[in-house]
Amino acid sequence: MPGEISGSPVLAARSLCLERGGRELFRDLSFDICGGQLWQIEGANGAGKTSLLRILCGLSRYGFGGRVERRAPLLYLGHQSALKALLTPRENLALHVSGDGRYAGHQIESALARVGLYGYEDVASHTLSAGQHRRVNLARLLLSDAALWLLDEPFTAIDKAGVQELQALLGSHVAGGGAVVMTSHQALDVPCDVRYLNLGAGQRA
Amino acid sequence: MQFCARLLRRQLLLAVRRPLEIGNPLLFFAMVVALFPLGLGPSPDTLAGFAPGVLWITALLSNLLTSDGVFRSDFEDGSLEQLLLAPQPLFLSVLAYIGAHWLTTGLLLAVVSPLFALMLNLPVQGIAALVASLLVGTAVLSLVGGIGAALTVGLKRGGMLISLLILPLYMPVLIFGSAAVQAAVGGLPVAPYLAILGAMLCLAIALAPLAMAAGLRISIDA
Amino acid sequence: MYFDSLQAALHMGGHGFFVWTAYAVTVVTIAAILITPVLRRRRFLRQLTGQLKRAQGAADPSAPGER
Amino acid sequence: MWPIFHKFGSPPWLYAISGAILRWLLPITLLALVTGMVWGLLFTPSENVQGNSYRIIYIHVPAAVVALAGYYVMAFAGAISLIWRMKMADVAMKAAAPVGAALTFVALFTGAVWGKPTWGTWWVWDARITSMLILLFLYLGVVALYEAFDNKEAAGKACAVLSLVGMVNIPIIYKSVDWWYSLHQGASIKFTGETSIHSSMLYPLLLMIAAFYALFTCCLLLNMRAELLQREQRTQWVRKLINEDVVN
Numbered sequence: 004m005p006g007e008i009s010g011s012p013v014l015a016a017r018s019l020c021l022e023r024g025g026r027e028l029f030r031d032l033s034f035d036i037c038g039g040q041l042w043q044i045e046g047a048n049g050a051g052k053t054s055l056l057r058i059l060c061g062l063s064r065y066g067f068g069g070r071v072e073r074r075a076p077l078l079y080l081g082h083q084s085a086l087k088a089l090l091t092p093r094e095n096l097a098l099h100v101s102g103d104g105r106y107a108g109h110q111i112e113s114a115l116a117r118v119g120l121y122g123y124e125d126v127a128s129h130t131l132s133a134g135q136h137r138r139v140n141l142a143r144l145l146l147s148d149a150a151l152w153l154l155d156e157p158f159t160a161i162d163k164a165g166v167q168e169l170q171a172l173l174g175s176h177v178a179g180g181g182a183v184v185m186t187s188h189q190a191l192d193v194p195c196d197v198r199y200l201n202l203g204a205g206q207r208a
Numbered sequence: 209m210q211f212c213a214r215l216l217r218r219q220l221l222l223a224v225r226r227p228l229e230i231g232n233p234l235l236f237f238a239m240v241v242a243l244f245p246l247g248l249g250p251s252p253d254t255l256a257g258f259a260p261g262v263l264w265i266t267a268l269l270s271n272l273l274t275s276d277g278v279f280r281s282d283f284e285d286g287s288l289e290q291l292l293l294a295p296q297p298l299f300l301s302v303l304a305y306i307g308a309h310w311l312t313t314g315l316l317l318a319v320v321s322p323l324f325a326l327m328l329n330l331p332v333q334g335i336a337a338l339v340a341s342l343l344v345g346t347a348v349l350s351l352v353g354g355i356g357a358a359l360t361v362g363l364k365r366g367g368m369l370i371s372l373l374i375l376p377l378y379m380p381v382l383i384f385g386s387a388a389v390q391a392a393v394g395g396l397p398v399a400p401y402l403a404i405l406g407a408m409l410c411l412a413i414a415l416a417p418l419a420m421a422a423g424l425r426i427s428i429d430a
Numbered sequence: 431m432y433f434d435s436l437q438a439a440l441h442m443g444g445h446g447f448f449v450w451t452a453y454a455v456t457v458v459t460i461a462a463i464l465i466t467p468v469l470r471r472r473r474f475l476r477q478l479t480g481q482l483k484r485a486q487g488a489a490d491p492s493a494p495g496e497r
Numbered sequence: 498m499w500p501i502f503h504k505f506g507s508p509p510w511l512y513a514i515s516g517a518i519l520r521w522l523l524p525i526t527l528l529a530l531v532t533g534m535v536w537g538l539l540f541t542p543s544e545n546v547q548g549n550s551y552r553i554i555y556i557h558v559p560a561a562v563v564a565l566a567g568y569y570v571m572a573f574a575g576a577i578s579l580i581w582r583m584k585m586a587d588v589a590m591k592a593a594a595p596v597g598a599a600l601t602f603v604a605l606f607t608g609a610v611w612g613k614p615t616w617g618t619w620w621v622w623d624a625r626i627t628s629m630l631i632l633l634f635l636y637l638g639v640v641a642l643y644e645a646f647d648n649k650e651a652a653g654k655a656c657a658v659l660s661l662v663g664m665v666n667i668p669i670i671y672k673s674v675d676w677w678y679s680l681h682q683g684a685s686i687k688f689t690g691e692t693s694i695h696s697s698m699l700y701p702l703l704l705m706i707a708a709f710y711a712l713f714t715c716c717l718l719l720n721m722r723a724e725l726l727q728r729e730q731r732t733q734w735v736r737k738l739i740n741e742d743v744v745n
Contacts, residue, residue: 025731062289063429065582066650079293083286089225090218098218100282100301101290105214355662359655363645372641373659376634377666380673387680408669415665422579422658430651431539439539445550445614452610453534456556456603460530460712463599467592467719474726479739 012037012074013151013182014059019069021051021058028054029202032069038150041177041195042184046202052186053082053155055202059184060153078149080157084136088129092120092139095128096146106146114145119165134160141165144172152176154185211296212304219308222281233270233313234320240266241324252329259330260389263338264345266324267317268378271346275353276370278309279361279424288361292428299417302424306354306416314346330393337392337402344405345385351412352377358423362430381408509734511585512725515718526715529708537701544698550614553607555701559709560604561629565667567597567713568632571639572664575657587653588728590660591643592720596713598636604629624678628671635663649728 012035019032028051036042044052057063059071060079078101086095096111106114115124118138123131128139137160144152152173158166166189173183174194191197223230244262248254282288291301321342322335330338356374360366388401433439440446537555544551571593577586608629612621620626639656646652729735 060293062292064425065429065654066648076295077293079289081286081289083284083289085286085290087218087222087281087285087287089222094218094221098214098221099290100215100218100287101294355658359642359659360645362651366645369641369645372634373638376631376638376670377662379631380666380669383673383677387677411665411669415662419658419662423655426651426654426658430646430648430655432542433539442549442552443543445548448550448610448614449538449552452553452556452607453538455606455610456560457534459599459603463596463716464712464719467716467723471719471723471726474723474730475739478726478730478735482736482739 014074014077014184015072016059017070017072019055019058019067019071021054021067023051023054034200036151036182036184038180038182039177039195040182040198041173041191041193042182042198042200043191044184044186044200044202050202052202056153056155056184056186057081073151075150076148077151077153078143078147079153079155080140080143081155082159084133084140086128086136086139089127091125091127092131092142093124095139096142099143101143101147110146111142114142115139117145118142118168134162134165137161138165141169144176150181152181152183152185154183156187157185158187158189209300211294212300215301215304216308219305220311223308223312230312230316233274234316236270236273237266237317237320238324240269241327244328256329256331256393259325259328260334260338260386260393262328263321263325263330264342264382264386264389267321267342267346268349268382270317271313271349271353272371272375272378274313275309275350275357275374276360276367278305278354278357280357283361283427288424289428292425298421298424302354302358302417302420303413306350306420309354310347310350314350315343317346318342330389333395334389334393337398338389340398340402341385341388341405344402344409345381348381348405348408348412349378351409351416352381355416355419355423358420358427360427361424362427381405384408508585508725508729508732512722512734512738515722519715519718519722522711522718523715526708526711529704529711533701533705533708537698537705541698541701542695544695547615550611551698553611554698555705557604557607557611558702559706560600560607561625562706563709563713564597564601564604564629564632566710567593567600568635568660568667569664570713570717571597572660575660578653579657579661584728587650587657588721588724589717590657591653592717592724594636594639594643594656596716596720598633598640600709600713601629601633601636605633622678624675627678628674631670631674632667635667639663 014036016035017033020030021028032055044055046052054063054067056079058067059073060077061071061073062079085100086092090098092115093108093111096114097106097108112124115121118141120135120138120142123135128136131139137157141157141161157169161169170191170193173185173191177183177193177195241262244258245255248258279288282291292298294301318339321338325335325338352374353370355377356370359373360370363369384401384404388398388405391401392398431439433442440450442449533555538552541552543549571590574586574590574593577583578590605626608623608626609619609621612623612626613619639660642659643652643656646655726735
């Protein structure tokens with residue numbers, strides 16, 4: 004496992020093992036995530052990528068062996084867009100349940116503009132497309148100051164330009180000392196080097 | 209606490225955006241109250257005898273009807289997961305959800321109930337006690353209903369299950385609630401019953417959020 | 431014995447029917463809650479044994495014993 | 498943590514020890530039940546007021562007492578499984594729920610049948626019978642919630658929370674139902690005057706209560722053994738156990 008510590012470890016996982024429906028997804032998985040690193044979790048469908056992410060961020064607390072130590076605030080973006088259809092994008096971000104803190108009006112506007120939703124701030128969300136829903140969710144990446152980002156397939160339903168821009172954002176976040184752990188089926192071309200965590204290898208029936 | 213206030217504003221904003229949904233429990237209350245004269249016969253004095261119990265049972269059922277949906281919409285679009293990851297303590301945030309639920313259902317029921325009390329020919333001196341006991345009682349009902357909602361939010365067919373889980377816990381509130389109204393109708397002092405309801409409210413406020421927080425963590429993890 | 435005859439014991443001064451039905455239901459329920467776990471355990475063991483045999487059978491087909 | 502407490506947590510040890518306990522506890526329980534029933538039914542004098550129908554007390558009161566105690570056992574096991582994350586406590590809770598529900602049903606049925614000769618109606622809204630009915634709903638709630646979850650681990654935790662909530666509410670329910678009964682009934686007629694019972698009738702009752710407690714323990718252990726096998730079916734010790742069974 005990569006040993007050199009470029010920043011202080013933001014997250015430490017010790018001997019994680021998970022079994023689902025009789026199949027052993029992974030066993031004795033230990034690694035440290037430090038600042039300035041970008042991890043991509045690879046594996047076939049059903050290899051437990053999302054389950055691993057949920058274990059790392061603390062959503063699943065039972066049903067797996069091992070320990071996870073989180074030493075920095077984290078931001079988790081799951082499959083769902085966590086967006087209320089009844090509220091406008093501005094209200095969704097201003098009143099977000101993740102409790103990051105009060106965002107000033109201009110911060111929200113600039114974040115929404117950067118994810119390509121300029122002008123959509125006060126449109127009811129149920130009129131927006133699924134891709135736009137996910138972009139509002141991605142706007143939270145710009146607003147939040149969490150050091151560790153856990154992203155579950157962030158590129159789904161995002162068009163080409165959006166993917167480019169998101170990869171640039173990830174690069175700048177990692178360059179700024181943050182850490183990213185993400186799952187994706189697409190190859191990444193990101194300015195920083197990418198560490199791979201292959202779940203396929205750990206899968207012994 | 210400031211995060212709770214923001215959550216409360218968010219929930220109320222969501223409720224206001226869909227005004228018809230606020231009307232549902234009230235319409236349900238009206239319709240069920242209208243059923244009883246059809247079932248028990250129109251004569252005013254029999255209705256007056258049953259009025260306290262009928263009003264309280266109907267309020268309880270309409271509260272049960274809505275308490276299932278408290279967390280469900282947030283569970284479906286993923287916001288509940290974000291709430292669990294928030295640094296703020298979960299059991300305080302959950303209080304904001306229940307507070308919003310109570311404001312949109314319990315409070316309105318209490319405000320509207322004198323109208324239905326007159327329809328059921330409840331003697332006038334009982335109406336004040338009815339509103340007071342409903343105000344306190346529906347708060348306890350919302351809190352306890354929240355526990356059932358938290359435990360069954362992850363289940364596809366949790367709708368019916370929630371009534372089996374929490375109706376037994378509703379019974380003490382019903383007993384003292386209707387007793388308060390009956391005492392007022394009979395001219396007895398109402399204060400002791402309201403005091404007991406208040407005590408139940410304090411217990412519920414103290415313990416229910418803990419159970420709700422645990423229930424949510426379990427449902428999300430399942 | 432308190433009752434002088436079996437007949438008196440069954441009749442119990444008119445209350446016999448209720449007393450005996452109550453006891454009958456209790457005995458049946460007690461038997462049920464005692465026996466069901468035993469049956470469940472035995473059925474599960476049998477099923478698991480079959481599974482293991484099949485697994486061993488598949489592992490080395492030369493294993494003796496019925497297929 | 499005390500070593501014995503953790504040893505209690507290891508499945509094979511628990512499976513073996515429960516087998517050993519059952520080997521001598523089960524016959525004692527059956528013996529106590531049979532002697533208690535025969536003693537209560539045939540050898541005790543009939544009561545002057547109710548005649549012979551009071552003999553139902555020998556199964557109604559023990560069932561009610563053990564059913565209530567069973568709920569506390571279940572809630573306590575649930576608390577242990579939640580706080581110390583012990584799988585065995587989770588198994589104990591899952592095993593206790595149906596047994597408690599069955600005993601509550603027995604208490605309810607015998608109470609109702611007893612009501613007929615003494616009160617003239619099949620169902621009496623007596624304070625204790627009503628509380629027993631609510632207890633049955635609480636039990637059924639726990640059993641239904643366990644079945645509703647697909648992931649058994651989460652099911653156990655959810656039932657633990659529900660049984661703890663129920664445990665907090667039981668005293669409130671019992672007090673408010675007693676109070677409600679006295680409000681509407683005026684002078685509350687004691688259903689069974691326990692304290693004023695004659696000593697010749699008291700001894701079989703105590704024996705029956707002890708027998709029912711032993712019965713509850715046996716059923717609990719039996720259910721736990723079955724549940725243990727199912728949850729640990731892929732482990733080595735279960736396979737070793739099976740091979741021994743296959744061999745002998």
